[in-house]
Amino acid sequence: MSAKNANGLAWGVLLASAVLEAVWATALHASHGFTVLGDTIVFVVALSASMLGLGYAAKHIPIGTAYAIWTGVGAALTVAWAMVSGTETASLLKALFLVGIIGCAIGLKVVGHDEGAQDGADDVSAGGPPAPRPGREA
Numbered sequence: 001m002s003a004k005n006a007n008g009l010a011w012g013v014l015l016a017s018a019v020l021e022a023v024w025a026t027a028l029h030a031s032h033g034f035t036v037l038g039d040t041i042v043f044v045v046a047l048s049a050s051m052l053g054l055g056y057a058a059k060h061i062p063i064g065t066a067y068a069i070w071t072g073v074g075a076a077l078t079v080a081w082a083m084v085s086g087t088e089t090a091s092l093l094k095a096l097f098l099v100g101i102i103g104c105a106i107g108l109k110v111v112g113h114d115e116g117a118q119d120g121a122d123d124v125s126a127g128g129p130p131a132p133r134p135g136r137e138a
Helices: 003-030 037-057 063-085 092-111
Strands: none
Touching: 003 037, 003 063, 037 063, 063 092
């Protein structure tokens, strides 16, 4: 698979993982502290799939961007669903702020990352191993 196709796939997986974040957050609420078995199972499955998807996406998208989009889109979808389902009251200001969150996520995608900012040696997406963390032996 070409790097461009892998990057496109990573973005698709990231967005799907953000949707799953909204699913597990909603299921967490519906499980009433893990006392409702069906909702607890949905929570565990959606959480696991969401984390796996974020992990895959982070191999191809800078982690700061991937995490910001995952949390932002997931949170916006969670609030939007809560307003649609009546769990939260809807308001024009909430809708405006949700549009702002999604707008920021789109902005991060459009801006991308500067390939020339690093030599690629410590960029996981470039195929090399990650750089050792400070205080750890290589």
